[in-house]
Amino acid sequence: MSEKYIEEMIQTRRALHKRPELGWTEFETMWHICSHLEQWGIPYVFGTKVINPAFVMGRNETEVKDAMERAKKHGVPEAFLEKTEGYTGAAAIIDTGRPGPVTAFRCDMDALPIRESDDCSHEPAKLGFASERAGIMHACGHDGHSAVGLTVAHWLWDHKDELCGQFKVLFQPAEEGVRGARPMSESGIVDDVDWLVGSHVGGNFHSGEVTVQDGGFLASTKFDITFTGLQSHAGNAPHKGHNALVAAACATMMIQGIPRHGDGDSRVAVGKLVAGEGRNIIAAHASMEMEVRGETQEVNDFMADNVEHIIEGVEKAYQVSAKVERVGESSTLVVCPKCIEKIEEAVQKVPGVKLMPRFHGAAGSEDCSWLIRKVASHGGQAAYFIFGCEHKGHHRPDFDIQDEKNLPVAFNVFVNFAKLVNGKN
Numbered sequence: 122m123s124e125k126y127i128e129e130m131i132q133t134r135r136a137l138h139k140r141p142e143l144g145w146t147e148f149e150t151m152w153h154i155c156s157h158l159e160q161w162g163i164p165y166v167f168g169t170k171v172i173n174p175a176f177v178m179g180r181n182e183t184e185v186k187d188a189m190e191r192a193k194k195h196g197v198p199e200a201f202l203e204k205t206e207g208y209t210g211a212a213a214i215i216d217t218g219r220p221g222p223v224t225a226f227r228c229d230m231d232a233l234p235i236r237e238s239d240d241c242s243h244e245p246a247k248l249g250f251a252s253e254r255a256g257i258m259h260a261c262g263h264d265g266h267s268a269v270g271l272t273v274a275h276w277l278w279d280h281k282d283e284l285c286g287q288f289k290v291l292f293q294p295a296e297e298g299v300r301g302a303r304p305m306s307e308s309g310i311v312d313d314v315d316w317l318v319g320s321h322v323g324g325n326f327h328s329g330e331v332t333v334q335d336g337g338f339l340a341s342t343k344f345d346i347t348f349t350g351l352q353s354h355a356g357n358a359p360h361k362g363h364n365a366l367v368a369a370a371c372a373t374m375m376i377q378g379i380p381r382h383g384d385g386d387s388r389v390a391v392g393k394l395v396a397g398e399g400r401n402i403i404a405a406h407a408s409m410e411m412e413v414r415g416e417t418q419e420v421n422d423f424m425a426d427n428v429e430h431i432i433e434g435v436e437k438a439y440q441v442s443a444k445v446e447r448v449g450e451s452s453t454l455v456v457c458p459k460c461i462e463k464i465e466e467a468v469q470k471v472p473g474v475k476l477m478p479r480f481h482g483a484a485g486s487e488d489c490s491w492l493i494r495k496v497a498s499h500g501g502q503a504a505y506f507i508f509g510c511e512h513k514g515h516h517r518p519d520f521d522i523q524d525e526k527n528l529p530v531a532f533n534v535f536v537n538f539a540k541l542v543n544g545k546n
């Protein structure tokens with residue numbers, strides 16, 4: 122394979138790493154991608170062509186507006202920003218002009234609210250491509266995923282005469298908090314897709330190791346809950362207040378105590394709780410960010426339903442009102458054996474890469490599950506692979522992916538998959 126693609130991919134990854142953006146605000150990232158597609162002459166669609174606003178969760182209009190302003194200041198053309206209609210997400214569409222399957226590759230674009238390490242042992246700091254945006258960082262490798270996707274699109278375009286059918290390279294927003302895939306899966310962009318492949322760097326795997334998942338995605342529901350009570354003087358009129366802080370604290374303890382389900386593993390976490398106005402004021406406000414997960418959709422629904430019951434009970438007990446918002450949702454993995462086998466075949470054609478046994482340990486949640494489910498629902502085949510890197514843990518200030526060594530692995534798996542499934546014969 123030509124060095125040209127590898128070099129380009131590493132440059133892209135480092136450029137994206139410098140400008141990390143949180144979910145639903147990936148305007149600079151999207152422009153980087155779309156302007157390159159434009160420059161190479163590759164057709165693409167974006168915004169509401171790939172995102173159905175009716176299914177969007179966990180998107181803050183004010184943050185989106187601020188992000189568009191920030192992107193404009195950083196050189197993203199106003200005309201492009203307008204055309205996004207405020208929705209991030211894009212897809213490169215490469216038609217070979219010959220009959221054949223429609224194959225989609227999916228990558229995600231968003232970063233995390235983490236301050237990146239400036240330790241000189243951390244490669245981005247050492248080599249001068251660390252985050253320029255304080256408190257925001259690509260700490261899960263999605264910069265690498267997008268770089269792989271863009272370079273794969275470029276390769277497919279350059280080699281389309283050797284291939285048949287059509288390709289769609291999907292650039293999904295807001296994977297963190299499992300928000301972006303559902304609206305993308307409901308946009309119509311994968312309705313005609315026969316094969317879909319997603320991937321992630323890292324996990325439990327080392328450099329040079331690749332595995333295909335055949336289970337293990339937890340279904341998950343993310344909630345934002347706000348409690349509103351009534352303020353009063355804590356000394357002379359505590360009986361006149363309705364204490365939102367105590368209600369939220371009580372809800373936290375009750376939520377942690379939801380019984381385990383007999384049919385599968387579950388998780389529950391109240392990850393953030395903010396409450397109160399001051400020392401001597403009966404608190405009128407509290408807000409909570411929490412999530413549940415389940416090994417099956419049923420187990421997850423059981424957990425989520427119980428959260429809602431608890432909140433209803435607490436509202437009554439403490440005479441407060443609560444607003445429960447579902448801000449993210451992911452599903453379990455639908456397993457498509459034919460696609461898993463094809464990916465494994467593609468992996469085995471990459472020199473120096475070790476194909477690991479299929480992985481199904483409960484690793485976390487990944488909203489690619491929605492795109493996989495959608496493709497499987499109309500008879501298509503879809504699956505998800507993990508390519509390793511050396512790291513001490515995702516979502517940490519020192520997370521890194523050793524791009525030069527590991528991104529070419531993913532690039533080659535996608536390219537080999539394309540040759541296997543869309544080869545001209």
Ligand SMILES: [Zn+2]
Nearest residue numbers: 261262263321
């Ligand atoms: Zn991730």
